[in-house]
Amino acid sequence: MSKKLVRFDWAMKKLLRHKANFGILEGFLSELLRFDISIESILESEGNKQDEYDKYNRVDILVKSQNNELMLVEVQNDSEIDYFQRMIFGVSKLVTEYIKEGEPYGTIKKIYSINIVYFGLGQGKDYVYEYKGEFVGLHTNDILLPTRPQKQNFRVEKVSDIFPKYFILKVNNFNDVAKNTLDEWIYFLKNSEVKEDFVAKGLDKAKEKMLYENLSEEDKKMYNRSVENRRIEMSVIYTRELETELKIKNEVQKRDVEIAKKLIKRNLTNEEISEDTDLTIEEIEQLRNSKE
Numbered sequence: 001m002s003k004k005l006v007r008f009d010w011a012m013k014k015l016l017r018h019k020a021n022f023g024i025l026e027g028f029l030s031e032l033l034r035f036d037i038s039i040e041s042i043l044e045s046e047g048n049k050q051d052e053y054d055k056y057n058r059v060d061i062l063v064k065s066q067n068n069e070l071m072l073v074e075v076q077n078d079s080e081i082d083y084f085q086r087m088i089f090g091v092s093k094l095v096t097e098y099i100k101e102g103e104p105y106g107t108i109k110k111i112y113s114i115n116i117v118y119f120g121l122g123q124g125k126d127y128v129y130e131y132k133g134e135f136v137g138l139h140t141n142d143i144l145l146p147t148r149p150q151k152q153n154f155r156v157e158k159v160s161d162i163f164p165k166y167f168i169l170k171v172n173n174f175n176d177v178a179k180n181t182l183d184e185w186i187y188f189l190k191n192s193e194v195k196e197d198f199v200a201k202g203l204d205k206a207k208e209k210m211l212y213e214n215l216s217e218e219d220k221k222m223y224n225r226s227v228e229n230r231r232i233e234m235s236v237i238y239t240r241e242l243e244t245e246l247k248i249k250n251e252v253q254k255r256d257v258e259i260a261k262k263l264i265k266r267n268l269t270n271e272e273i274s275e276d277t278d279l280t281i282e283e284i285e286q287l288r289n290s291k292e
Helices: 008-014 019-033 083-098 148-154 181-191 203-209 217-265 270-276 281-289
Strands: 039-043 058-065 070-076 111-117 128-130 165-170
Touching (some): 019 111, 019 181
Antiparallel strands (some): 039 058
């Protein structure tokens, strides 16, 4: 039986920032990006600050690789309608914060924006999405390419290689069947569990370093409080959704009743009225027999 592991987003705040644990993030990023990542440092970011309730609705961590690439990993639990725009803002803010005044723009290396979301973001059945933007000619449909000096100076083959790379991991869409090493990481992100036969990079370290039983008593209390806060918030969200659904259903019911009353006066049959509303034959018959 697998031992209890702490959630990845909580570990991003408390555990993964320590150099001894870099191997966990290195493994995850290597599996997602499909090339080996070596972390030089973890940079400060707003999402790592604790709030008064130690909630983890959103948390991010900023990684600087040994190749001077910046990788912003963000976990979002609650639904946000403008999350795509926030992705753009996050990358823009990152660029302005980490290029020093007076430095040439060419000092900006590749940026990766990795977004792990536990809600229905956009429309799509997949659980991993990669943004592959290109500049395409409006009239000729050709792809804009960098000049030879640009290729040499910035070590790129395409203009898109210069621009941020976005990934979205829709964890809740995953069916829990791990067919490859990236799937093993998605399984872990969803279930906070590493199966015995998993071999993805970094998961062996996660299994060792993120054990709940290895936390200090203080950290266990903080983690338990975070989990409980999240459980309460999910209950509040679920209740709100049920109330909204019930309100809509009642409004539709009232509308159908009014339509049915008008159609009864026009001597339509119960079957005909049922086709034009969501009312059953029995409900229409009760309206027909009522004194109203």
